[in-house]
Each structure stands twice: as C-alpha cells, then as structure tokens.
Amino acid sequence: MAKHSDELIPLDINDIPDPSVFVAPPETYRRPRKKGRRATLEAGLTITSLMDALTIILVFLLKSYSNSPVQLKQADDLKLPMSSTEVIPTDSTAVVITLNDIVVDDKPAVRLDNGKVASSDLSSGDLLIEPLMDKLADSVGVQKRLAAVNNKIEFKGIMTIVADRQVNFNLLTQVMYTAGQAEFSRFKFAAIKKSQ
Amino acid sequence: MAKKPTERRSFTEESLDVNLTPMMNLIAMLIPCLLLSAAFVEIAVVNVSAPSMNSAPDDGKKRLDVPALDLRITISERGYIVSGSQGPFPTPGGQPTGNGPTIPVVQQKVSCVPYVGTWPPPRSKNSDSPKCNKSADAGVYWVYDTEALNKMLMEIKTQYPEERRVIIAAEPGTEYDTIIGVMDASRDGRGPEGEHRALFDEVLLAPAIL
Numbered sequence: 211m212a213k214h215s216d217e218l219i220p221l222d223i224n225d226i227p228d229p230s231v232f233v234a235p236p237e238t239y240r241r242p243r244k245k246g247r248r249a250t251l252e253a254g255l256t257i258t259s260l261m262d263a264l265t266i267i268l269v270f271l272l273k274s275y276s277n278s279p280v281q282l283k284q285a286d287d288l289k290l291p292m293s294s295t296e297v298i299p300t301d302s303t304a305v306v307i308t309l310n311d312i313v314v315d316d317k318p319a320v321r322l323d324n325g326k327v328a329s330s331d332l333s334s335g336d337l338l339i340e341p342l343m344d345k346l347a348d349s350v351g352v353q354k355r356l357a358a359v360n361n362k363i364e365f366k367g368i369m370t371i372v373a374d375r376q377v378n379f380n381l382l383t384q385v386m387y388t389a390g391q392a393e394f395s396r397f398k399f400a401a402i403k404k405s406q
Numbered sequence: 407m408a409k410k411p412t413e414r415r416s417f418t419e420e421s422l423d424v425n426l427t428p429m430m431n432l433i434a435m436l437i438p439c440l441l442l443s444a445a446f447v448e449i450a451v452v453n454v455s456a457p458s459m460n461s462a463p464d465d466g467k468k469r470l471d472v473p474a475l476d477l478r479i480t481i482s483e484r485g486y487i488v489s490g491s492q493g494p495f496p497t498p499g500g501q502p503t504g505n506g507p508t509i510p511v512v513q514q515k516v517s518c519v520p521y522v523g524t525w526p527p528p529r530s531k532n533s534d535s536p537k538c539n540k541s542a543d544a545g546v547y548w549v550y551d552t553e554a555l556n557k558m559l560m561e562i563k564t565q566y567p568e569e570r571r572v573i574i575a576a577e578p579g580t581e582y583d584t585i586i587g588v589m590d591a592s593r594d595g596r597g598p599e600g601e602h603r604a605l606f607d608e609v610l611l612a613p614a615i616l
Contacts, residue, residue: 257426264433271440280449289520291583294590295450370451373582376524380578382585383613397611398451401586 280304280370280400291375293401299370302398303349305342305385307373312385314345325378337387346392367393372400452589455610475569477562477606479555479588481576483528485510486555486588488562495558509555511548518543520583527581550584556591563605572606575613585611 279301284290287309306313312320312327320327320341331340350365357365369389373382386397480487485507488495497508516526518538525532531548538545563569572592576585592606 257430261426261430261433264430264437267437268433268440271437271444274444274446275440276443276445276448278445278449280451281445282449284447290447290449291586292520293450293452293586295452295593297451297453299449299451375520375581375583375586377582378578379576379580379582379585379613382582382611383578386611395455397454399454399582399586399589400449400451403448403450 280372282306282372288372288374289376290372290400290402292404294404295401296403297398299398299400300368302366302368302370303346303353303394304370304372305346305389307371307377307381307385309374309376312339312342314342315349317345319345322381325376325381327381327384332384337384338391339384339388342385342388343392346389346394350392350394365393367395368398369394369396370398370400452586452593453607453609454589455608475562475566475571476573477566477569477571478573478575479592481550481574481580481584481588482507483511483530483577483579486550488555488558490562495562509551509558512551513546514549515544516547516549518545527584528579529581530579550587552587552591555588556595559592559605560595560597560603563603570606571608571610573610573612576611578613 278299280299282288285308288306304315309322309325311318311322320331320339327339329336332338333340353363353365357363371382371385389397476491478489480489486509488508495508511528511531519541520526521538522541523537523539525535525537526547526549528548528550535545535547574585574588574592589609592609593604594607595603595605597603
C-alpha cells in the first residue's frame with residue numbers, strides 16, 4: 211500500500227511553488243495597446259440631455275413671448291386687479307398709479323403720501339394734479355408734433371391707466387380729470403387677464 | 407484619401423457623435439433674448455369713456471340719441487345701487503329698495519390670497535375685522551355680491567336688448583379692484599346653458615352723487 215501511494219502523489223506536493231509561475235507571460239501575450247483611441251473618447255461630451263432641457267425651455271419661452279406695449283413688473287405697491295376682459299392693450303401714453311407714486315411713461319411725476327396727492331400739488335377744486343398735468347402736457351405736445359410731421363401718426367387722445375388694486379376712486383378721478391384737461395378722452399384700464 | 411489599415415478599424419465609431427456645440431451656442435443666445443421679452447402675466451385692458459364732468463365731449467353722435475334705459479350702477483360702501491331712468495330697480499328678491507342698496511354687501515368666507523396686509527373691499531366696512539396676514543388665511547368678510555349683480559344685469563339686458571351703455575359711479579373711497587369687478591360683471595355673462603352673452607360694454611365712469 212505504502213509503495214503504491216508513493217507512486218501517485220508526487221513528493222513535492224507541499225512545497226511552496228516558485229513565484230515566477232504567477233507572473234504574466236512576457237511581451238508576446240500582451241494585447242496590443244491602441245494609441246490615440248482613448249483621447250477621442252474623452253473629448254466627446256454627452257450634451258444630448260442638456261440639449262433636451264434647453265429645447266423645452268426654448269419652447270416655453272417662445273410660448274410666453276409677448277410684444278405687448280404695456281410692459282410692467284409687479285411690485286409690492288403695484289398689484290393689478292384681475293379681469294375677464296379680452297381687449298388687447300394698444301400703444302398709448304401710459305400712466306402708472308402705484309401706492310407710492312404716479313409715473314408717466316416710465317418717468318416719475320408725483321409722489322403720493324398715504325395714497326393721496328399732497329394738497330399743495332392740487333388745484334381747481336382738488337381735482338387737477340399740477341405736476342401730472344405738466345408731464346401729460348409734455349407728452350401730448352410730443353405726440354402732436356409727431357402727428358404734424360408724419361401723417362401716418364394721429365393723436366387719438368388714448369391713455370392707458372395702470373393702477374394698483376387698492377388705489378381709491380378719488381385718486382382715479384383726479385388722474386382722469388387731469389388727463390381730460392390734457393386732451394385725453396378715452397381711457398384703457400389695465401388689468402391682468404384671468405385665465406379661463 | 408485612402409486610409410491606412412489601422413485607421414479603417416476606428417472609422418465607423420468616430421462618426422457616431424453629432425457635434426451639438428454650435429446648436430448649443432445658438433440656444434444659449436436665444437434663451438436670454440426670449441427671457442427678456444417674455445411676459446408671464448398677460449395684461450388686458452378695459453375701455454372706459456371719460457367721466458361726464460370732463461369738458462371735452464367724447465362723441466358728438468352719441469349725445470343726440472339719449473338712451474331710454476340710462477342704466478347706472480352706483481358703488482357704495484353698503485352695496486350696489488342699480489338704477490335706470492325710472493329710478494332704482496327693485497332688489498332681486500322683488501322688494502323695493504327704498505334708501506338701501508339694490509344689491510347689498512354680503513358676509514362671506516374669503517380667501518386672503520390677493521389681500522395680504524389689508525382687508526378685502528369694501529375696506530371701510532371690514533376694518534373692524536382682523537386684517538389678512540398670511541395668504542393661507544381665510545376669513546369672513548363683507549364682500550360685494552358681484553354674481554347677483556351679473557344676474558340682475560342679464561335680466562335687464564333681456565328687457566332692453568339694444569342698450570349697451572352703462573354709467574358706473576363710485577364713492578371716493580371705492581377701490582380700483584371693485585370698479586374693475588363691476589365692469590367685468592356688466593360687460594358679459596353666462597346664460598343658463600353656459601352660453602356667452604354680451605351685456606353693457608360701453609362704460610362711462612363718473613363720481614357718485616348720493
């Protein structure tokens with residue numbers, strides 16, 4: 211028995227093998243390295259998903275594009291009321307009444323104190339706002355001179371009034387009376403269109 | 407030019423990517439441009455004629471044919487007073503109004519969203535109640551019954567189908583919001599089957615004489 215097992219099991223079975231056996235075979239077995247391929251892979255940026263996002267933003271912005279002549283930013287002292295009206299604003303002299311001042315064509319005209327015009331600025335039975343009258347007269351003068359030179363332009367006496375929802379009717383009357391004195395006879399009250 | 411055998415292998419892989427960089431540049435330019443001209447709130451206007459105290463007459467022709475109805479809505483702190491050439495209209499309930507308003511203000515639960523820091527109109531009547539502080543709040547306040555006004559005006563319109571003019575008069579303290587609300591109620595309405603009905607769209611604004 212002992213002799214038979216000596217034949218099957220080699221004597222050096224428990225010997226530690228030579229470490230050089232596990233080392234990769236020399237040069238001839240290595241896969242050839244592709245030169246230059248890695249460089250092109252790194253340069254290509256995956257911007258397709260970014261493009262998708264930007265395209266969606268683009269479509270959204272195109273949808274909300276407007277060329278409305280009345281452009282305004284809502285602030286704490288200028289919150290417009292909502293209305294169901296469908297009439298589109300036209301290009302005309304714009305008077306903005308906030309809770310703190312009155313602005314004519316983006317130029318401040320009168321400062322308001324607690325929603326009221328200072329009594330020193332009022333005349334003709336507390337109806338005419340003098341500084342506003344000056345500004346409106348300037349605006350009418352420019353429009354009339356333009357109309358005289360260019361016969362395509364006509365002075366129609368239209369005024370767009372943009373007012374905060376808390377502005378009281380007394381102030382509105384004063385502004386409309388002043389505008390009436392400055393030859394404005396048709397008014398357009400701006401409001402935010404209610405989505406239906 | 408003919409490619410070297412080693413280059414032929416990588417030829418198809420290179421053409422897979424489309425160069426999107428010029429497209430990106432274009433879009434990056436377009437977005438700020440459109441952002442500048444974008445309007446997130448749509449503005450509309452209500453046409454209003456000058457008040458009657460205005461010295462300049464608005465239209466010579468309209469002065470001649472005096473309206474038979476002469477509809478007038480007066481906004482007071484207590485409610486709407488609807489009157490015609492024959493005097494005030496009876497209330498929707500059928501009672502004569504006497505000195506009171508045709509459509510009185512009603513107490514209703516109101517959402518505070520548009521009125522943060524103040525009271526819903528009519529403010530003078532609500533000033534005893536606490537102010538709206540947060541937009542999430544809702545409180546019981548006196549409010550104008552614009553729906554009842556709209557219904558009443560639709561009935562008046564069926565009696566006077568030709569009439570288009572309405573005079574809206576307001577007390578000095580009336581808020582702009584309320585005036586726009588009355589103009590909305592007097593301009594159009596929905597019939598019983600939801601159909602659109604035009605009411606009185608020629609608005610003349612005037613100070614109230616009470």
